[in-house]
Amino acid sequence: MAEPMAWPPRDEQAMATALAEVARTVVFPPTPPIAVAVAAQLREHAGRRSRGPLPRAGWRVGRSLALALVALIVLAAAAVAFGIAIGGLRITFAPGTPPPLPSGAVQSRAFGEEVGLDEARRRAGFQVLVPSLAGIGQPDHVYYTDVPSGGTVSLVWGARPGFPADASGIGLVITEFQAIVDPAVWEKMLYEGTTVTSTDVGGHAALWVAGGEHTFFYRDASGRRVDSSLRLVGDTLIWESGGLVLRVEGAPSITAGAAVARSLR
Amino acid sequence: MEGRPLTDAELIDAARRGDVAAYEELVRRYEELAFRTAYLVCGDADDARDAAQEGFVRAYGALNRFRAGAEPRPWLLRIVANAARNRRRAAGRRAGLALRSAQDRPSDGAAPSPEVAVLAGEQRAELLAAIDRLGDDDRRIITLRWFADLSEREMATVLDVPPGTVKSRLSRAMDRLRAVVGGGADHG
Numbered sequence: 001m002a003e004p005m006a007w008p009p010r011d012e013q014a015m016a017t018a019l020a021e022v023a024r025t026v027v028f029p030p031t032p033p034i035a036v037a038v039a040a041q042l043r044e045h046a047g048r049r050s051r052g053p054l055p056r057a058g059w060r061v062g063r064s065l066a067l068a069l070v071a072l073i074v075l076a077a078a079a080v081a082f083g084i085a086i087g088g089l090r091i092t093f094a095p096g097t098p099p100p101l102p103s104g105a106v107q108s109r110a111f112g113e114e115v116g117l118d119e120a121r122r123r124a125g126f127q128v129l130v131p132s133l134a135g136i137g138q139p140d141h142v143y144y145t146d147v148p149s150g151g152t153v154s155l156v157w158g159a160r161p162g163f164p165a166d167a168s169g170i171g172l173v174i175t176e177f178q179a180i181v182d183p184a185v186w187e188k189m190l191y192e193g194t195t196v197t198s199t200d201v202g203g204h205a206a207l208w209v210a211g212g213e214h215t216f217f218y219r220d221a222s223g224r225r226v227d228s229s230l231r232l233v234g235d236t237l238i239w240e241s242g243g244l245v246l247r248v249e250g251a252p253s254i255t256a257g258a259a260v261a262r263s264l265r
Numbered sequence: 266m267e268g269r270p271l272t273d274a275e276l277i278d279a280a281r282r283g284d285v286a287a288y289e290e291l292v293r294r295y296e297e298l299a300f301r302t303a304y305l306v307c308g309d310a311d312d313a314r315d316a317a318q319e320g321f322v323r324a325y326g327a328l329n330r331f332r333a334g335a336e337p338r339p340w341l342l343r344i345v346a347n348a349a350r351n352r353r354r355a356a357g358r359r360a361g362l363a364l365r366s367a368q369d370r371p372s373d374g375a376a377p378s379p380e381v382a383v384l385a386g387e388q389r390a391e392l393l394a395a396i397d398r399l400g401d402d403d404r405r406i407i408t409l410r411w412f413a414d415l416s417e418r419e420m421a422t423v424l425d426v427p428p429g430t431v432k433s434r435l436s437r438a439m440d441r442l443r444a445v446v447g448g449g450a451d452h453g
Contacts, residue, residue: 007388008447012439015446019411021384022392026364026412029310034296038321039289046285112355145354 111154112145125150126178126244129264135161136172136260150178163250172250172260178243199237199254201261206239208254237261273337281328288328292321295341302342302415302423303349305408312352320345339422342415346423364393364412395445403438410435 009015120142121128130139139155146152157172159165197208237248237257246264251257271279271287273294279287299320304313324331324344331340384392396404402424409415409423420435421428 005384005388009443012436012443015439015443016411018384018388018392019407022389023411023414025389026393028301028304028364028412029313031297031300032314034300034314034317034321035289035292037318038292038325039285041318041322042285042288042325046283 111141111143111156112152113143115142115144117142117155120144120153123151124153124176126176128153128176129174129244129246130155131174131260131263132265133260133263136163136263139174148177152177162252162256164252166250170250172248174260174264175247175249177245197254199258201237201239201258202241204239204241206237206258206261208235208237208257210235210254274334277328277331277337280325288325291337295338296321298338298413299341299345302409302413303345305405305413306346306349306423307353309352313349316349316352317345320348323348339419342419343422346425350425364396364408392446395442398445399438399442402434403441406431406435406438407442 005014005018005021009018115123117128117130117139123144123146136157137160140158141154141156143154143156144151145154153176155174155176156170157163158169159171163171165171195210197210199206199208235249235251235254235257237251237254237260239246239261246261248257248260251260271290273291276287276291280291296317299317300313303316303320304310307313307316320341321344324341327344331337396407399407405424406420409420415423417431417435418428421431424431426434
């Protein structure tokens with residue numbers, strides 16, 4: 001029979017022994033059936049993409065080449081859109097499914113802490129812009145998170161005329177944050193079925209990303225990839241103005257998105 | 266037909282060709298590690314489940330970028346941990362773990378083995394409570410090391426810190442844990 005341990009542990013070694021002992025009996029929450037859920041999600045997505053059997057390798061190669069070609073075209077468009085001022089905007093196509101939308105309310109999970117507009121303006125390291133378009137009004141929710149440096153402010157509306165709400169009750173989202181220009185690299189990960197169109201917002205080159213789910217990454221000054229948000233409501237207009245990156249999500253058309261964008265004050 | 270289970274590399278090859286069942290098997294092998302790691306990072310079981318699931322789905326989409334012959338464990342851990350860290354940040358609240366020792370459960374039934382009996386039940390509970398009172402960073406690094414059994418390199422991946430700093434961070438966290446257990450100081 002082992003000796004009872006002196007308590008509290010006298011040094012790091014004794015603490016390590018105690019922790020190793022506790023580790024043997026520690027009880028985690030039960031592991032959910034993640035593999036089953038992941039497979040179901042992948043199959044569901046595959047079913048939506050194709051009614052037949054899974055595509056054969058040859059077809060996939062062909063498709064990959066086509067996507068690569070599209071990616072090159074998009075990359076050229078992106079270079080035109082953002083120029084050299086924003087470093088490289090790298091657009092890649094990812095086969096497979098987009099990340100799942102996390103459970104729970106969108107508002108409390110993806111955007112950070114809910115704060116008032118005044119508080120968001122106080123915390124943000126930039127001037128927070130709000131749309132003045134008729135019918136939109138003040139945001140229903142304002143969120144702030146301190147990632148990246150300077151923070152991110154998300155303005156969220158429920159349904160508005162011309163901006164129907166999605167299943168989670170969100171009609172429109174405007175996200176604002178400061179991008180690190182150099183040597184940051186943005187990476188926009190697009191999934192199959194997504195299209196990108198170059199457009200213009202008040203003289204600033206912009207991209208309209210439509211037709212598919214997508215997620216958005218950028219790299220900070222240290223080269224670390226930052227996942228800005230997975231909670232994209234729908235088609236997205238994105239542009240950069242004076243070091244501030246702005247996204248309008250949920251507009252039903254490029255015209256509607258541009259109208260919101262142009263009204264930001 | 267071979268009767269042996271497929272290796273991770275074989276499952277990844279099959280998954281790359283669109284074999285979802287092969288990927289499901291691969292996920293099954295790592296789901297507990299992923300879930301527990303995510304739980305220790307974000308401190309909420311629902312968030313941990315979502316983070317793990319999101320990470321695995323994202324990894325499937327990125328299989329073509331996975332280097333052939335590499336170990337999937339650190340790669341999957343990195344993706345899942347990234348999802349978990351994002352959730353923790355987005356949640357904007359202090360994560361509180363609900364870990365307990367099996368010895369605390371009166372219904373557990375089984376008698377403790379002599380090896381386990383070195384620490385009394387109340388000492389186990391005290392230690393777990395002390396861990397929970399630590400600051401988030403200290404709690405994470407201690408639980409990842411001792412309860413998830415991650416290597417230093419894996420801890421660096423999960424915590425997103427330079428590998429060379431893990432040992433010293435862990436040592437400082439252990440010091441603070443000893444102070445909390447010994448003196449009841451609250452570092453939360």
